[in-house]
Amino acid sequence: MSQLTPAKLEQLAGRHAGVEWVKGQLKQLDFAEAERADVLRGLKTYIAQGPEHAAHFKMLYQKLPKEKQLLPEGF
Numbered sequence: 689m690s691q692l693t694p695a696k697l698e699q700l701a702g703r704h705a706g707v708e709w710v711k712g713q714l715k716q717l718d719f720a721e722a723e724r725a726d727v728l729r730g731l732k733t734y735i736a737q738g739p740e741h742a743a744h745f746k747m748l749y750q751k752l753p754k755e756k757q758l759l760p761e762g763f
Contacts, residue, residue, distance in 0.1 A: 691734065
């Protein structure tokens with residue numbers, strides 16, 4: 689479960705929202721829809737590893753600031 693940390697989830701939430709996380713002139717997020725799909729696929733794969741992973745994700749997600757809890761309803 690150590691693969692998903694609070695910092696990693698915050699980065700993924702930002703990536704899902706289209707927020708660049710690396711300072712500089714290079715753009716990491718080229719295609720917003722593809723980035724969102726990639727984030728959701730990765731989190732679904734993580735959650736599918738078992739109930740403890742799902743509970744860990746839920747606990748971390750609930751600790752995110754409300755303005756960063758932007759994943760689709762019912763995710």
